[in-house]
Amino acid sequence: MLSMFAFFLSLVLLPAVFVSGLGTSCSSPLGAGTASSSDPFWLESIKHQGISAFNSNPSGYQVFRNVKDFGAKGDGTTDDTAAINNAITAGNRCGGGSCPSSTVTPALVYFPKGTYLVSAPIIAYYYTQLIGDAKTPPTLLAAASFDGMAVIDADPYIPGGNGAQYYTNQNNFFRSVRNFVIDVRSVPAEKPQGTGIHWQVAQATSLMNIVFQMSMAANTAHQGIWMENGSGGYMGDMVFNGGKFGMWVGNQQFTVRNVTVNNAQTAIFSNWNWGWTFQGVNINNCQIGFDLATGGLTEATQSTGAVAVIDAVVSNTPVFIRTSQASNGKLGGSIVINNAKLTNVPVAVGVVGGATVLAGGSTTIASWGQGDVFTGTNPTGKFTQGSITAANKPASLLDGSGKIFGKTHPQYASYAVSQFVSVKDNGAKGDGKTDDTAALNAIFTKFSGCKIIFFDAGTYVVTSTITIPAGTQIVGEAWTVIAGRGSAFQDQNNPQVVVKIGETNSQGIVEITDIIFSTIGPAPGAIVVEWNVKQPSGQNGGAGMWDSHIRLGGSAGTNLETGQCPQSGSGGTTNCFAAFLALHLTPASTAYLEGTWVWLADHDLDGDGTSRVTLYSGRGILSESAGPVWMIGTAAEHHTLYQYNLVSAKAHYMGLIQTETPYYQPTPAAPAPFSINSAFKDPSFGNGFTSAWALRVTTSTDIIIFGAGLYSFFTNYSQDCLSGANCQSQSVNIDTASSVTIYSLSTVATTFQISVNQQGIVNQSGNVNGFASTVTAWSRS
Ligand SMILES: *[C@@H]1O[C@H](CO)[C@@H](O)[C@H](O)[C@H]1NC(C)=O
Ligand SMILES: *[C@@H]1O[C@H](CO)[C@@H](O)[C@H](O)[C@H]1NC(C)=O
Ligand SMILES: *[C@@H]1O[C@H](CO)[C@@H](O)[C@H](O)[C@H]1NC(C)=O
Ligand SMILES: *[C@@H]1O[C@H](CO)[C@@H](O)[C@H](O)[C@H]1NC(C)=O
Secondary structure (H helix, E strand, O other): OHHHHHHHHHHHHHHHHHOOOOOOOOOOOOOOOOOOOOOOOHHHHOOOOOOOOOOOOOOOOOOEEEHHHHOOOOEEEEEOHHHHHHHHHOOOOOOOOOOOOOOOOOEEEEEOOOEEEEOOOEEOOOOEEEEEOOOOOOEEEEOOOOOOOOOEEOOOEOOOOOOOEOOOHHHOOOEEEEEEEEEOOOOOOOOOOOEEEEOOOOOOEEEEEEEEEOOOOOOOOOEEEEEOOOOOOEEEEEEEEOOOEEEEEEEEEEEEEEEEEEOOOEEEEEEEEEEEEEEEEEEEOOOEEEEEOOOOOOOOOOOEOEEEEEOOEEEOOOEEEEEOOOOOOOOOOEEEEEEEEEEEEEEEEEEOOOOEEEEEEEEEEEEEEEEEEEEOOOOOOEEEEEEOOOOOOOHHHEOOOOOEOOOOOOOOOOOOHHHEEEOHHHOOOOEEEEEOHHHHHHHHHHHOOOOEEEOOOOEEEEOOOEEEOOOEEEEEEEEEEEEEEOHHHOOOOOOEEEEEEOOOOOEOOEEEEEEEEEEEOOOOOEEEEEEOOEOOOOOOOOEEEEOOEEEEOOOOOOOOOOOOOEOOOOOOOHHHEEEEEEEEEOOOOOEEEEEEEEEEOOEOOOOOOOOEEOOEEEEEEEEOOOOOEEEEEEEEEOOOOEEEEEEOOEEEEEEEEEEEOOOOOOOOOOOOOOOOOHHHOOOOOEOOEOOOEEEEEEOOEEEEEEEEEEEOOOEOOEOHHHOOOOOEEEOEEEOOOOOEEEEEEEEEOEEEEEEEOOEEEEEHHHHEEOOEEEEEEEEOO
């Protein structure tokens, strides 16, 4: 009887759960895009009804703004500067220098196709997405008389402000610019005003699908991107033509993927960083590929700390990588090159006015490093300028040409607006109050696989698990929030999932873009996202998310703000639990995560925008996935037990990963205020282990860490530990059963940079590289 019943059940359930790509049983599957060539991009024509749930005037505040509705002409001759800036600033938004941050005034500022002439910067306020028509990207044309820092400025200097800026560079979150041609060629070549984007930003930011057109004159002072500092971030899918510099960039850490620079004098100039990862950079007909200011070995003289370059293709360029100072047996500029194909590039690595470090030619560099290289449990590193261990790259992580696979943030440019449905048109409210659980589950049942599901801006509250089935594509609007609230998420001994991505063992397409997953506190028993879905066979990246984040506390409506949970801890723990676990990749899943910030708030983005909060989230990212998993430009910060925990994981490419330990630790010592739960593969604490692991890898194979910035800045909210660089004793732990290769690992204030079986191996003191210490490569043997 029982087995008959089980057999019957499996017949009924299997099609819904296991059918690839379809997910649910809708009658007319989505299929290919049906937009006609004359249709505008669907985002232009879809009904605009997104709201900001926690704005003081939710029904009056406008999230979506079409610049043409604000008077921009896009005719190539009318000066559209004022109209575009009016579209951005309308609605008492966060800018001007008096507002450090806000989550209640989001805006998606849309540019139909056309050519927009500007004579001064387009000022991108906090929490703004600037999005052009993806079918025919609009041109932002700088007038000959253009005056200002850049065509788009994400963090203006206040005139007469003695260097004061609108936003603190490390807290300049939630920005995206997409689908533009930025043309500065009318600006006289010798004027540096001919700059495309001033992009001084931090986490949860992206640039994508942008072409920069600059002067190719010998005296060109034009540049594509200018970035002096910040704490980013992800950018990709960009083309730079001409200019003195394609990118002139400094920032703590950043991930760059799929960038092409043609005919610039210098493709990429780096003034300072702790670590950057460049994946898939193509450089053609430049004079220098990477020009790195190096040699600063102290915090005060910080220059380029670490650069890791994978899958570069360089042609007809005299020098691929050049440092300003010779390394002279010291670090001062760690370099990793993995799979670089050079054609007519005489010098692969050189020094300004100095010797060639690595000869080029027409050749492929398999795996080369400059810096301190370690193996296994040997505490003694070897300063190396030469070949280094080449990580085994499982074929599942690669594209057809042997490069690490990459997939662009889907925008559905070929789809007609009729192929989308709005969740608000189908019963969900998104008002931050109404329980939308049933409405959302019904929407997925009805439309997954048949329509692309548009989550109009808002905060959608759910009170029990919702499942986004295999076969679903969802698109948010200036970061639509899905938040778990209530009694289902209260028991840390019986944690419950807020959002399931696919049922267990399901397979199919899932694409998630521009969504924030969150909780309304307290939520000690919330697993914010459980990722179960596996990509369809042969479709790399078929299960993924882009520009989507997990944000816990520190924003309006979360009930985990300065009012409830101030830094002092006077809010206690009971009311200040934000989550049990933020993101869980389960064993049968695959995942492509690009630009994912898994953040427990350390300060409140609303209120005064600077006050710290003391909140508790047990765990950051747990991956048990058998792979392939790509984590491209991801970060996890302030979770109690760990930021990244890989257990029996396989075939993961992770570059760059960035972490911070909770500021309050070791008071209380981890795992408090949580307890160890072996069902979730928690590490053990005690015996002197009191702080969160940044990265822990257990019984895992083929794990490639290509760039990491793992930081510990505080003990018990004091930064006194920075001077002794001893805020934490250990932060990366690898067990002896795992095969892991780590490149370009920069840590801050952590005594041991790498531990094996919880024994500290690599002492940072030998690898000081400015503010951080850098291990250029570590491998098992
Ligand atoms: C960022 O750069 C600006 C301009 O050079 C400088 O004034 C500021 O001190 C820098 N901030 C940090 C944190 O490096
Ligand atoms: C790389 O970027 C270009 C230009 O935006 C785009 O056409 C191409 O599809 C991208 N390739 C990948 C692998 O993302
Ligand atoms: C942590 O800092 C607070 C505030 O400065 C202090 O009162 C407390 O004694 C410190 N705790 C420990 C264990 O150092
Ligand atoms: C790390 O190395 C420094 C310099 O040699 C040494 O003073 C320190 O004791 C070492 N730390 C540990 C925990 O071994």
